Amino acid sequence: MAHQVTIKDIAKILGISASTVSRALKDHPDISPKTKRMVQAFAQKVNYRPNALALNLRRSKTNTIGIIIPEIVHHFFSSVISGIEKVAYAAGYNVMICQSNEDYNREVIDAQALLDNRVDGVLMSLSKTTFDHDHIRNLIDHGIPVVFFDRAPNEIEADKVFIDDFMGAKIATHHLIATGCRNILHLAAPSHLLIGQRRRDGYIKALEENGIQFNPDFIIKCDTRDDVFANAGKILQLANQIDGIFTVNDSTAIATMQVLMKNGIRIPEHISVIGFGDGPNANICYPPLSTVEQKGTEIGKEATQLLLNQIENTEDIYKPTTKTITPVLRIRESTLM
Amino acid sequence: MAHQVTIKDIAKILGISASTVSRALKDHPDISPKTKRMVQAFAQKVNYRPNALALNLRRSKTNTIGIIIPEIVHHFFSSVISGIEKVAYAAGYNVMICQSNEDYNREVIDAQALLDNRVDGVLMSLSKTTFDHDHIRNLIDHGIPVVFFDRAPNEIEADKVFIDDFMGAKIATHHLIATGCRNILHLAAPSHLLIGQRRRDGYIKALEENGIQFNPDFIIKCDTRDDVFANAGKILQLANQIDGIFTVNDSTAIATMQVLMKNGIRIPEHISVIGFGDGPNANICYPPLSTVEQKGTEIGKEATQLLLNQIENTEDIYKPTTKTITPVLRIRESTLM
Structure with a gap:
């Protein structure tokens, strides 16, 4: 299927040379008005379009x-x-847009597909299973600038845009403390993920700044809805020792509230809960969730601006930068006033 | 930036002809082993890659x-x-993936971009602001098969995959009636959208089949979260006349529950609520939402299979088909047992 009419096809059908067709389409003075009219009318009729791939090839953009x-x-x-x-x-x-589905192999295929299609630049966030970065180096080696957002490899020098996870976790924990919480559980992401590490560090820093002793029993590795249900026993066992919970993301916070409420614990009267993310779910869950706004739109804008700077930069000197966006607290009804 | 090394570049640097480089890279017998080694080693060093666009051009796929x-x-x-x-x-x-953002003009640009990149086929769902279909005809006229899902133009002959909206609405309304509801409000999508029309028809059909008189006052055009807040007064005014609500989508159902509960109305004891969609929010909201599962994954699979059939179909005879997927009821806590 998918046959596109070419100059050769037109030439064959009209019984003239391909170069005559080509020049007629370009309105070349050597070609007679009559031939031009015939070729142009026919080209229109058969939906002829200068081959876009070939055009791209020439202008290289x-x-x-x-x-x-x-x-x-x-x-x-x-x-x-x-x-x-x-x-x-x-x-x-x-x-x-290509989706890696958190799969390293798919990410490699996506990178190759974008290279094959000669995109002018790539914006990416690493999959959780990506530990090798040759496919990214390959893009850069072919002159395709790459800008990372949210998840970036330390090993590659490039523009990077992050949310300030440490600061976000710190202000969330500060809010719990400011509203009276003293025994705060943290449901954390695995520490091999940078965001897991940074959000945990922000939580610990906020405790420190408020003179609250850090209790290692009050950190549980639990960062998905399923994790919460798997750890429900553990969380409920701690329930009468704690008055606040800071979770590494919103869906963990929401599932935790559901587990606690099912067991007669009131939010925020008995335990305050604060999340991280501020997706639409934070407004939809019950009670509406206090959380940290992750500013995705702003991250996307910053990353794209950095990429365009590189694409349109004609000079050879280029120094990668890292930008950090400060998140903002969104207080709703899952924490005390 | 983004300069890719070409055969010409290699030829110039090595001081040999482009055709020699080309043949050396293809391991042509006319070229001496020494030249081959030099060219191949150099090509590797400078990251030479046969131009993917040019390759695509040749194999046309x-x-x-x-x-x-x-x-x-x-x-x-x-x-x-x-x-x-x-x-x-x-x-x-x-x-x-390209996103139209419900914007006709963006959809036209997306279609052109996919045509320019010579994709083998296109899967699409129309934006709400698309009333003209020339950009789609243009794809088809260029031999690029198009398969529609969910939102499709009547005017274009093509493979189409739908969820059975009529049936979905009918089983949702039947469920409300089976659990004791007799006065059922429908929060509807605009009737110029096929899904709005079909879901309303399914609701009316279910009433009919159960011998319940249809009351036109019990349909309000209201299909977004914001619409619910704008229509809150109207909905609350009807609250003591109704015992069930069927909404055209989940987010409308969830916002409606929030409005009702804020005003002391209990779900499902006073009013049962059922949605349409079954996204993750249906589990997250309070109470968890009874709804109709829209089977998005299955629709995507079916549509892609139809598209691949066309792409890989070598015969010229091709007859468009329409497939309809039957949705399934998901009963949770927003309706009575």
Whole structure:
């Protein structure tokens, strides 16, 4: 299928040479008005379009930006995409999105597909299973600039845009303490993930700054809805020793509130809960969740601006930068006033 | 930036002809082993890669499927994408996603970008602001097969995959009636949208089948969270006349429950609420929402299979089909047992 009419096809059908067709289409003075009319009318009739791939090849710019993200369904990533699109569209670029599904092998294929399609630049956030970065180096070695957001490899020098996870965790924990909590449980992400490490450090720092002794029993590795149900016994056992919970993300916070409430514990009267993310679920759950806004749209905009700077930079000197966006507290009804 | 090393570049640097370089890289017998070694070693050193665009041009197949969807953030569409990816990946195709953001002009640009990149086929769901279909005809006229899911134009002959909205609405309303509801409010989508029309018809049909008189006052055009807040007065005014609500989607149902509960109305004791969609929010809201599962993954799989049939179909005879997926009831705590 998918046959596109070529200059050769037109030449064959009209019984003239391909170069005559080509020159007629370009309105070349050597070609008679009669031939031009015939060729142009016929080209229109058969839907002839100068081959876009061939055009791209010549001008060597596709005006397309590629995105590789772990999961579209994740609200944070879809808000990053909105931010990317805003800046990219305004600058006249298209956006093509590939999903790695947290799978290293798929990420490699995506990177190759974007290279094959000659995108002008790539914005990416690493999958959780990516430990090797040759596919990224390969993009850079082919002159395709790459900017990272949220999850970036330490090993690669590139522009990087992060949310300030340490600061976000610190202000969340400060809010719990300011509203009277003294025994605060932290439901944490694995510490091999940078965000897990930084949010835990922010939690510990806030305790320290308020003269509260850090209790290692008050950190549980638990960062998904399923984890919460698996750890329900453990969390409920701690329930009468704690008055606040800071979770590494919103869905963990929401599932925790559901488990606690099912067992007669009132939020926030008995235990305050604060999350991290501020997706639409934070407004939908019961009670509405206090949380830290992750500013995905702003991250997407910043990352795209950095990428466009590189794409449109004609000089050879280029020094990678790292930008950090400060998150903001959103207080709702799952914490005390 | 983004300069890719070409055969010409290599020829110039090594001081030999481009055709010698080309033949050396192809291991042509006319070229001496010494020249081959030099060219091949140099090509490797400078990261030479046969131009992918040029290769695509020759084989005229990119093994890429393009998707145009209204909104990635919408759970239904992201589950369709999962379904598409499963089937496409298994068949050796990549997937590139473009988002129209419910904007006709962006949809036109997306279609052109996918045409320019010569995708092998396109899967799409129309934006709410698309009333003209020339950009779609343009894809089809260029031999790129298009399969629609969820939102499709009547005017275009193509494969189409739908959820059976009529049946879904009917089983949802039947469930309310079976659990004792007799006065059922329907919060509806605009009737110019096919899904709005079909879900309203299913609701009316279920009333009819149960001998319940249809009351036109019991339909309000209200299909977003914001709509619910704007119509809160109207809904609360009806509250003591009704015992059940069927909403056209989950987010409308969830916002409605929030409005009712804020005003002391208990769900489901006073009023039962059932939605349509079954995204993750249905488990997160309070009370957990009874709803109709929209089977996005299955729709994505079916649509992709239809598209692959067309892409890989070598015969010229092709007859478009429409597939309808039957939705399933998910009963939770917002309706009575």
